[in-house]
Amino acid sequence: xxxxxHFGLIGKxxxxxxxxxxxxxxFRKLGLPHCRYENYPIASVALMPTLFKSDPFLEGxxxxxxxxEQVIPYLDELDESARQVGAVNCIRRVxxxxxxxxxxxxxxxxxxxxxxxxxxRAALILGSGGAAKAVATALRHFNISYQVVSxxxxxxxxxxxxxNVPLMHHYLLIINTTPLGMYPxxxxxxxxxxxxxxxxxxxxxxxxxxQITRLMSEAIRVGAAVCNGWNMLVLQAEKSWExxxxxxxx
Numbered sequence: 001x002x003x004x005x006h007f008g009l010i011g012k013x014x015x016x017x018x019x020x021x022x023x024x025x026x027f028r029k030l031g032l033p034h035c036r037y038e039n040y041p042i043a044s045v046a047l048m049p050t051l052f053k054s055d056p057f058l059e060g061x062x063x064x065x066x067x068x069e070q071v072i073p074y075l076d077e078l079d080e081s082a083r084q085v086g087a088v089n090c091i092r093r094v095x096x097x098x099x100x101x102x103x104x105x106x107x108x109x110x111x112x113x114x115x116x117x118x119x120x121r122a123a124l125i126l127g128s129g130g131a132a133k134a135v136a137t138a139l140r141h142f143n144i145s146y147q148v149v150s151x152x153x154x155x156x157x158x159x160x161x162x163x164n165v166p167l168m169h170h171y172l173l174i175i176n177t178t179p180l181g182m183y184p185x186x187x188x189x190x191x192x193x194x195x196x197x198x199x200x201x202x203x204x205x206x207x208x209x210x211q212i213t214r215l216m217s218e219a220i221r222v223g224a225a226v227c228n229g230w231n232m233l234v235l236q237a238e239k240s241w242e243x244x245x246x247x248x249x250x
Contacts, residue, residue: 002034004057007244010048010071011064014039016183016209019062022237045070052093060244061091062237065179068130075100085137087130090240101243104134107236109141112175112204115227116142120173120202124149126190127177128157131206135175147171149192160191168196174219176205181213189214199223208233 009019023037040051045067052058063071068087072078075088076097082088088100123139125132128150139146147167148157180188192215197203201224205213208229216226 005032005035005059006038006055006057007035007060007062008038008040008051008058009062009064010040010042010045010051011067012041012043014041014064017064018208018233019064019237022234023241026241045074048074048091049098052098059093060240062240063089063091065129065131072100074098081105081137085130085133087133089130089134089236090243092243101240102134102137103236103239103243104131104232105137105141106239107232107234108135108206109138110235111227111229111232112138113142115202115204115225116144116173117200117202119200121145122171123147123173123175124163124167124171124192125175125177126150126192128154129177131177135177135206144173149190163193163196165193165196168193168201169198172198172200172202174201174203176203176207176213176215179207181205181210181215182207183209186210187214189218194218197222197224201225202227205229206232 009017017039020037020039027035068089071088077099079101081102082100085102087102090101090103092099121144123144123146125135125146125148128148136146149160150157153159176190178190180190197219203219203224204227205216206229207213211228219226
């Protein structure tokens with residue numbers, strides 16, 4: 001009989017989480033009844049190590065908002081992807097160590113690459129959290145320059161109030177990493193000047209529920225290309241499964 005293998009997701013809230021349904025179905029299709037995936041809506045990231053201590057079969061966790069950056073001090077090691085980004089969305093237990101990875105970079109890069117046109121050389125990243133850092137890392141791999149936009153100005157960060165039509169015409173790739181527009185708040189969107197959108201724009205919204213966000217609808221209206229976060233989500237989840245199953249040296 002195969003030993004039990006447990007995985008899960010930490011964050012809050014997790015009511016509409018993709019991961020549990022995805023992995024439960026994956027385990028069913030692969031014929032892995034000894035594998036289980038649970039949601040852990042912990043109130044504080046400090047409780048994360050307790051999950052591993054209380055469950056000897058827990059091999060790995062995915063991490064979602066708001067803990068992608070907060071979880072780092074509770075880990076023993078970071079792999080190169082997590083170090084580059086400064087955010088973790090996948091944890092693997094190896095012996096007594098908890099090792100952090102970032103699969104968002106891989107997921108976003110693989111999802112956006114087929115959509116890029118030669119004129120997509122500059123991007124606006126809407127939001128400044130862990131997902132934004134992963135997107136920025138992927139864009140550097142593509143040699144695409146970017147500008148981070150947030151509610152509050154900071155070093156190398158402008159505010160939504162700084163955006164205007166000439167800037168919109170310069171940045172023809174727009175990536176929303178904020179939760180604005182996510183179910184159930186489907187009528188909201190990042191406050192960008194949508195009258196600056198053109199048919200040359202590519203708008204990539206990391207939100208996957210709803211399938212077409214209000215931001216995407218505004219882009220579609222002017223003939224721009226759009227993509228939601230579904231493919232990225234599937235790709236990063238599959239990468240997590242790969243990490244949890246790879247042989248580990250060291």
